[in-house]
Amino acid sequence: MAATRTYQLVLARIEEDLLAGKLGVGGRLPGERILAERYGVSRASVREAIKVLEAMGMIRTAVGSGPEAGAVIIAEPAAPIAMALRWHLASRHLPVGDIVGARVLIESWSVAGAADRVAGAEEIDLRPATALLDAMDAPELSRSDFLALDADFHVILAELAGNIVVSAVMTAMRQGIHAYVTAAVDRVADWEEMAARLRGEHRGILAAVAAGRGGDASLAVTAHINGFYTDTGVG
Amino acid sequence: MAATRTYQLVLARIEEDLLAGKLGVGGRLPGERILAERYGVSRASVREAIKVLEAMGMIRTAVGSGPEAGAVIIAEPAAPIAMALRWHLASRHLPVGDIVGARVLIESWSVAGAADRVAGAEEIDLRPATALLDAMDAPELSRSDFLALDADFHVILAELAGNIVVSAVMTAMRQGIHAYVTAAVDRVADWEEMAARLRGEHRGILAAVAAGRGGDASLAVTAHINGFYTDTGVG
DNA sequence: TAGCTTACTGTGGTCAGACCACACAAATCC
DNA sequence: GGATTTGTGTGGTCTGACCACAGTAAGCTA
Numbered sequence A, B: 001m002a003a004t005r006t007y008q009l010v011l012a013r014i015e016e017d018l019l020a021g022k023l024g025v026g027g028r029l030p031g032e033r034i035l036a037e038r039y040g041v042s043r044a045s046v047r048e049a050i051k052v053l054e055a056m057g058m059i060r061t062a063v064g065s066g067p068e069a070g071a072v073i074i075a076e077p078a079a080p081i082a083m084a085l086r087w088h089l090a091s092r093h094l095p096v097g098d099i100v101g102a103r104v105l106i107e108s109w110s111v112a113g114a115a116d117r118v119a120g121a122e123e124i125d126l127r128p129a130t131a132l133l134d135a136m137d138a139p140e141l142s143r144s145d146f147l148a149l150d151a152d153f154h155v156i157l158a159e160l161a162g163n164i165v166v167s168a169v170m171t172a173m174r175q176g177i178h179a180y181v182t183a184a185v186d187r188v189a190d191w192e193e194m195a196a197r198l199r200g201e202h203r204g205i206l207a208a209v210a211a212g213r214g215g216d217a218s219l220a221v222t223a224h225i226n227g228f229y230t231d232t233g234v235g
Numbered sequence C: 001t002a003g004c005t006t007a008c009t010g011t012g013g014t015c016a017g018a019c020c021a022c023a024c025a026a027a028t029c030c
Numbered sequence D: 001g002g003a004t005t006t007g008t009g010t011g012g013t014c015t016g017a018c019c020a021c022a023g024t025a026a027g028c029t030a
Helices: A006-019 A032-039 A043-055 A078-090 A096-119 A127-136 A143-159 A164-176 A178-186 A191-210 A214-232 B006-019 B032-039 B043-055 B078-090 B096-119 B127-136 B143-159 B164-176 B178-186 B191-210 B214-232
Strands: A059-062 A070-073 B059-062 B070-073
Touching (some): A006 A032, A006 A043, A078 B078, A096 A143, A143 A164, A143 A178, A143 A191, A164 B096, A178 A214, B096 B143, B096 B191, B096 B214, B143 B164
């Protein structure tokens, strides 16, 4: 497979334009027919390249005309990572447990770092996290709504690291195992008890961060994640 | 963009077969024409799905006949992550510095964990890492060969975590910024001095792990990574 | 019968062309 | 001026033709 495929040539040209600043997030690629003519290839090859760019979270396509039509350049790095994780989980190459472990790594590091910054008298805005936990206290929350807010809370924790790559990886891991988590939660017998415990643990994590206790925050989030997955049998 | 694309339908069908165990790593997808007929779609749509699977590190395609022809199912989760990072770096959405930071997170955690296990009297095989550092001592090593061995060493450090997801992410980050690192190293004036220092730092990291000093190992790898990127101006 | 050569088959790769639905903008009509 | 129609460029999908390739099977020769 040493020969370069035509669609890969197309991708290389597009990458050049990105690196040169001719293309950027919020802009649009020229139409498929124009690219095909410009690069001297068939439209099918252009389309293949476009599909890869979609999978990479780089573009979003739409038919029609006007500003939303065509291939708009976007920035969603978590999506391809999530997709890759999902595929490799499906093929059984990646164990779910390793994703759990990687989550522990990221979130414990993130909350510890945030707590340390609090301890160093730095201002950290925890209001979004607090608001989310308040929303999670709604009494008639369905399991899936609970899980969605739970995921959001954990993404906020990861974002405390202030590192887009780490946040993207974290978001991707949540999305990649979403189906497993949803199925497992559906099988939990006493969901109310579990949800109440999760809520309490969330509060504990956030309190440790707000108090600048990095070690406590790290231990709390580790126990929280491991406990959830142990109880639900995921990983 | 609510309508599902035909190629996405094809992907969904293939994912089902993976989850059902009908397909697996080392096996082969049926030919494009067969899939097109089976799923009732055009071959072009099948090809688009195949391109996405290639980008996801799930398959490798080859023309011809025989066991290596067609779409062979592989397991390379790092490749799509690396590709995604590369694309999002090119679009300037992800800062290189965040990849550096994420590397610090992963490697410091990994070496600390390994050192702690050594301290707990667990056997860890550090011979591959040692052999690599020996290879890096070759006097006539070119910059690019040095960097390749350097990357391998760091992947070994990440693999000490014993977590495939973490290793894949780490490998992906190395690959995703490879071009930036190579260009920066080409610009280093006193490469011999830098290479000698890097070699020494590698030895220090490995010694701390072997001695079970988790804190030292973590600090050493953090200083090593940050120092390299500061000196080369990457991130 | 064994070894070499040729033909066949299925594979992915690429191209060209036709047609569709769509979304917006411009032109036309009332 | 507002409503309707037309035009245009967009991506989406399909069909069919042809190519190069890699292995296997069949045929031929010593």
